[in-house]
Amino acid sequence: MADAPVDETDVDDDELRAADGRVPGRRGMATRQKLLEHTEAMLRESSYRELKVIDIAREAGTSPATFYQYFPDVEEAILVLASETSHDGEVLTEIATAGPWTGAPGYETAERLVGAFFEFWGSHSSVLRVVDLATAQGDDRFRQIRVRLLNEIATALAQVNRHFVSKGKVPSGLDPMAQAGVVVSMLAHVSDHQMGFEFWGIKTKDLQVSMARQVYWTITGQKPPAP
Amino acid sequence: MADAPVDETDVDDDELRAADGRVPGRRGMATRQKLLEHTEAMLRESSYRELKVIDIAREAGTSPATFYQYFPDVEEAILVLASETSHDGEVLTEIATAGPWTGAPGYETAERLVGAFFEFWGSHSSVLRVVDLATAQGDDRFRQIRVRLLNEIATALAQVNRHFVSKGKVPSGLDPMAQAGVVVSMLAHVSDHQMGFEFWGIKTKDLQVSMARQVYWTITGQKPPAP
């Protein structure tokens, strides 16, 4: 829950500051929140490229100048949304960590993880997509968020993988973090393109089964049960 | 939508047309090409969101008005780039189709496919990222390009997968197209985030090995050789 000490550029005070340096009160925080909500809503409806401050402000029933009171630009607002989102993603790490990963119950864990990924991505796709794009384009602020979200899960899975290496189930010589990273990438990307797959006539259920099997096999080195 | 500035004399013609309805000649095609090249270059350097017509034009040594002579907007120029890119991607399908997919040489095919994906994505990442984003945001024009590129590969891999199902190597009951789609998604996304992985200290080589193994196992149902 340590959302307070987030890096807020200037470090003289870990309080949240408006553009003019004041610390927002109740009313200010409320409009800030309203702006965030409308930013997310508009990001869902329109494209990232066409997301304009003026539209967000209009939709939120305020003026552009007010927006700039709380965020230096649109990116920064999305960054806040992304930060909140990455927090929500902790549930994924919990599934991976909790296990179990052995035998038939292990496969069910893989299934749960896949399901949770789909759900999580489905309800945060618009923001996560921007995180992905900005990260791939080298934006450091977004990369940090992305790491906070995915590195946790990857690390958890890598840990599980290491365990199975030590048991001799997974061949040694493979980098557990690479194994986990690939799995997480797959989960993220497929989740993000659910619609696209459905358009090809591929059922979400079939995707999930295919993914659960790959997750289980890669991480535990064991053959998944027959479908 | 297209504003069809030309009075509806003859509308349909599979010829390429400039904004004023004329068919571009040699000189026109040259500046169109120059604009495309600079569009790609600028997309590499700056972010998608900050890609401006005026900058492309300036960089290409021409005026914004000229840009609009050949493309209705920036998206449309990127669409052309994407279309060319998807053509380059046919090499990936060829690898998948050519095989072989059985035994040790089969694993080498998987390795070749992974390597080709990395190379292809590496040299077209900026355009492909936009294709991905726009597709995920529901843009139909980009979805078609994406399908043209990935569906081909996926179909090829699904065909291979079907073969191994019929041989009893892969359990039946799994949708081959889902299997292939997941694999292709993984290849695409990991390729796109090479830099990100390296930042975590994961070696590209380790990623490739991990991916080749997953491709081989998922598609052929056979255990990959020990690393």
Added chain:
DNA sequence: CAGGTTCCTGACGGTGTGTCAGATACTACC
């Protein structure tokens, strides 16, 4: 309700968009 604080916004100079009409460069033909 006076005085202080927090919050909001109108107004503005700067930049990018997208569309013309007209200027300019090329080509073909005499």
Added chain:
DNA sequence: GGTAGTATCTGACACACCGTCAGGAACCTG
């Protein structure tokens, strides 16, 4: 080589968005 005809380019314009600031409005609190 000159000229008509076409292809190509661009200056100029009206409009939209950005990002800033000074000052006004709303909200305390006593």
